[in-house]
Amino acid sequence: MMELRNASLQLGPNRILEAINFSVQPGESVCLVGPSGCGKTSLLRLAAGLVDISGGSVENRFACTAAVFQEPRLLPWRRMLDNIALGLKARSVPRKERLEIARELADSVGLADKYTLFPHELSGGMQQRVALARALAVGADLLLLDEPFSALDVGLRNEAQELVQRLVVDRGIASLLVTHDLTEALRLAHRVVVISGSPGHIVYEHRVDEPFASRTQSWLYEAAAHLLRQPVVNESFLYKPQSEVA
């Protein structure tokens, strides 16, 4: 599992996060939601070990953690299949084997006919799917996903959420997903964690007991409306950082 205990983060003069206590269990899908600037990405970076914690502790006992960011961050000079296989190369997996794994993953994210294309020949949604396949290729048991669908339009977003559900959540890969979209969180999470304030802190946690198969569009809207009726959640979504207050 991965656990943050009383974690805080200070970047330069700014106190970004404070008193963060939460964990991700094996196979669990946790979604972090909250208004822009509340520190969701910073929390993910803490979890990924990309920034140093300022107080408290972060412990990651997962065997392999991989991340997918807002931008796909593919290597422009590498073909699609080689981009998926990148992490395997770093782990010295022989070329034949890594291409086999990459092909299988390319197929599972719906890019079977695009093996030899370069990133600039792929649409934004396709590039995002390559990034997801690349993270899955290394056999991660914890995936950190930072708003991977935010740049996609509604139809593609729906498709990408379906992929994450099928390839990550249903396969029992633990995930920590940042989004500012409550319905997206409610669709994919076992647990939704709401962050707000400055410094950012956890204001609400919500376990989602509805089976994934029953989370229809109308259920999602209903569940989001229910969450937004909780005063602390409602306030957090109305919250504006001091810098944005006129």
Ligand SMILES: Nc1ncnc2c1ncn2[C@@H]1O[C@H](COP(=O)(O)OP(=O)(O)OP(=O)(O)O)[C@@H](O)[C@H]1O
């Ligand atoms: N390197 C840094 N130095 C100082 N402050 C930073 C740094 N990186 C981020 N911040 C500040 O930390 C706060 C939280 O930023 P963060 O990107 O984690 O929020 P977020 O909730 O992910 O926002 P969004 O939803 O808009 O992506 C912001 O006020 C931001 O300006």
